[in-house]
Amino acid sequence: MTERSGCKLRVIWLWFSVIFSNFTPSRLLTQLLTGLIVIVLNLPFAFAKQVNIEHFNTDASRVEQLIDTNLTLALKRLIVYQPLVSELSIKQQLLYYKLLAEIYVEQGQYTQGKTTANQGLNIAKQLASPSIKITELLYIRGFAFESLGHIPDAREDYKKGLEVAESLHNKVFIAYGLINLGAIYYLSDDYERSLVVLNDAFNIAEQTSDEELKGSVNSELGILYSYLQQDKQSMAYYQQAYAHFKKAGKLHAALNSLHNIAINHNSNERYAQAIAVFKTIIAESKNTSSDSEILYGVYSGMAWAHLEQEESNPEAAYQYLMQAKQFIDFTEQHSVLVQFYINQAFILFELKQYDKTLVSIDKAEAMLAEQSQLSSLQKHSIISLHNLRANTLFEQQQFEQAYQLKTQVLLDIAAMDDKEDTRSVEQVRLHLESEQADARNKALQDQNLLHEAALTQAKIANEEENIYLLLSALAALAFAWLLVKLLQGKKKLKIASSVDPLTGVVNRRSLIHQGNKSLALACQKEFAYSVLMIDIDHFKQINDNLGHRQGDSVLVEISKLGQIMMRKTDIFGRYGGEEFIVLLPKTSLAQAKIIAERLRVAIAEITWPMTSLEKVTVSIGVASKQAHEKGDLLSLINTADERLYQAKAQGRDRVCG
Incomplete structure (x- = not known):
């Protein structure tokens, strides 16, 4: 599960939003309805220009307010200017494309949002001097790239937008640029750089009275600290973000913060508290335009809580997951789709539907394979899926395949530990609680030594009998996986020597x-x-x-x-x-x-x-x-x-x- 909500908010999908790129019968019907509604909306203006372009600035201000409360009305109010865009001034055209791109992104239609932002950026080339609207369009396009899984493209857009904001000395948008880059850095496992730039953004935000900005930076710091396994600090930032967003009247963002709080409870096995927060989100979402991706996260989180709580209830978990499923067709966000299939695979396994479990595993692994660059969390997800596949094969009495795959899982875990880039985590550790981290590291090493001793003892015993060999090996490997799962997310903080072993220079x-x-x-x-x-x-x-x-x-x-x-x-x-x-x-x-x-x-x-x-x-x-x-x-x-x-x-x- 992910705790990232992003700086841009996403609200419920609208029938007249965009044309999807994949043509299924239901989506084809959606496209026909989309075209019909757009035509109906524009009929009053097809023959005579009944919309007065002099009213555009007033209507645009109203649209900016509506984006936070009623996307349906916001889009309806903006789309009527579509036939007249070329008659607007350059600055008005930039504002039009910025608002339209933002609406698409808020809907989770990232491809259309990216395309619309491109149109605005092409118009911006006609400007004689930089405009903050260029920064906004670059940030929107960057977030679309990020949500589609194109991290390098997102990073470039965020940097370009930040450069424009810096040239205009706009502190608020400088801070938002740093927030966006901070998110990219932690998504790329560069925690040190993420900590630096997010703290810079935090310092800027504290100098302003912008409650939304303060909420955004607190939200991202909460996510970063959750990646660093600093759960108490993470929770404190989420709670501050919630308070700031509520004060700013940003209801969707406040729900995002509640969602992060609930996931924090889930991650720390406080399932009853997580369920209570999820129910609060469902109740509060009835008072506003619901965000499809938030609601997906809510029902998906409810499913996980019911599966993992002490009195596990896989049937209820599956029902909640099916409620979540109704929302994933409305998003192009890659991580949401991958997570759905991962959750589905684990729940189906508990329901003993092993053939369907393997199908879900295949889908999740195929989507992860499409990524050009995987984060450490995604790599852990792949190993987790491999282990689930091995467990499923074992239940299907395919013992040899299960044994081979379990063995490979342990090798993969060892290889990841050896190759994992801990340099950034080590540097972040210097900013955090070094004594506690060292103690934790020693405890992990002691547990690993105990585990190695147990495996050695099992291996000696296994040589006595062939049948016992397979069963004991599987038992030992199952124990190994339980230990790995117990330690999952607690990164090993290795104390590096002062000299780089390859080059001989200081490290x-x-x-x-x-x-x-x-x-x-x-x-x-x-x-x-x-x-x-x-x-x-x-x-x-x-x-x-x-x-x-x-x-x-x-x-x-x-x-x-x-x-x-x-x-x-x-x-x-x-x-x-x-x-x-x-x-x-x-x-x-x-x-x-x-x-x-x-x-x-x-x-x-x-x-x-x-x-x-x-x-x-x-x-x-x-x-x-x-x-x-x-x-x-x-x-x-x-x-x-x-x-x-x-x-x-x-x-x-x-x-x-």
């Missing part, structure tokens, strides 16, 4: 530690201080074409060169993956750019022994604090990272600062 943890000390000294002595963020261009292609061993060789050679070229006071380290950081005390921005350019050229001139690798280039972002300024290392790194993205966008193999 991310040591970079941050040494950087904080050297920057503090620079601020105290009023020295300039600079940071270089370096990324190897097209590194994935090197790994894909030449293999990871050759990719590792590239990382090692660049690390050696970086160490040689830096001064004794500089710190060159590996930030993670193909990214490196250089910390430059007593170095101005101009000096840092010279150093960066010299390093860029030197790397480009390396002669590689691999015949198929002629040249390796890097892009470098530079950030600096002046001598008299105070500085924050994470802010400098974030700025350098943003300038690195600029270097990438400008064609790579260059320095931006």
Whole structure:
């Protein structure tokens, strides 16, 4: 289950909303009705322009208010201007497309919302100077991309929208841009960066009287802390978000916050409390235009609570899931559809409908396979589905297949633990309760040691009898899965050494530690201080074409060169993956750019022994604090990272600062 509601709200689907891309009989009827209603709405204006375009601004203001309370009326009031759009001024056209795109997104019709936002952005090209409407259109299109599962496209739109807001010095929309990026970062498992930008948004929101903005940032912080397993803090943020949204009169957003609170109860096995909150949402949703995705989440959450509570009731769970099903046809949101099939598979298993369980598993796995990049939660979902498939095969007495799949599940879990990128979580841990985290880590290690001992003992016993071999192995693996499920969501926080084992340079943890000390000294002595963020261009292609061993060789050679070229006071380290950081005390921005350019050229001139690798280039972002300024290392790194993205966008193999 997901606790993400997003910054944009989605309300109940309307018969005259959009034409779906998939043609089923029911949807074809929907399209015919859609066309008929649009025609009826426009009949009064087909022959004479009875709508006065001078009234557009007044009607647009009314539509903005109606979006929060009555989407049906909002769309009806806006759509009458469709035949006259070309006669509106450029600014009015932008407002028209912004409102229409927002309505589509609020309905969960993300493809149509994206298309409408594109129309508005094309109109915006005629403007002589930037407008905040450009930011709004980019944020709406970004949210549509995000909801459709296109995370890289969403990130780019959010960044572009943020740049426009910054150029216009609009604090509120700067904050919303940071909120959107913070969500993208936690969805991409970059918790450290998410924490930084969401805290920046929180600080901006606190300087305003905008209750909706405060609600939005509290909501996203609640979700982030739930990802970090900080449940009490997560709940506190959700409750604050609910209070802010209620104060702002944003009823849909307030229901989203209640939904997150209920999921928090579910995740912590407080099922009776979760059910009570879900019932409150159902009651309150009767007073407003219901949000199909919220109601899907409510009934889906009710199903899960009835399945998992101490007195499990799979029959009731299935009935609630079927109530939820009526809402999923009204959304294009990828995560909602995947979650439905996952929930359905688990409930059908408890109902002993094993053939149908396998069908639901197949559908969920197929949808996850469509994703170009999976988050850690999605990877855990895949493993969970594999384990459920193994349990189902066991119940169908396909013991050999069940055993093989269970064994593979354990191997996958071990591989994920080895490969999981914990660098960001480690850095977030430095901001949170390090002593408690270390204690938790030790407890997990102790439990793993006990588990390994149990498996070893079982293996010795299994050698005595072939029949007992299969049954004991399955029992041990079932125990292993129960242990994994018990520990699920509690990420292991590994204490990294100070040196990167591959390249021999300092690692991310040591970079941050040494950087904080050297920057503090620079601020105290009023020295300039600079940071270089370096990324190897097209590194994935090197790994894909030449293999990871050759990719590792590239990382090692660049690390050696970086160490040689830096001064004794500089710190060159590996930030993670193909990214490196250089910390430059007593170095101005101009000096840092010279150093960066010299390093860029030197790397480009390396002669590689691999015949198929002629040249390796890097892009470098530079950030600096002046001598008299105070500085924050994470802010400098974030700025350098943003300038690195600029270097990438400008064609790579260059320095931006």
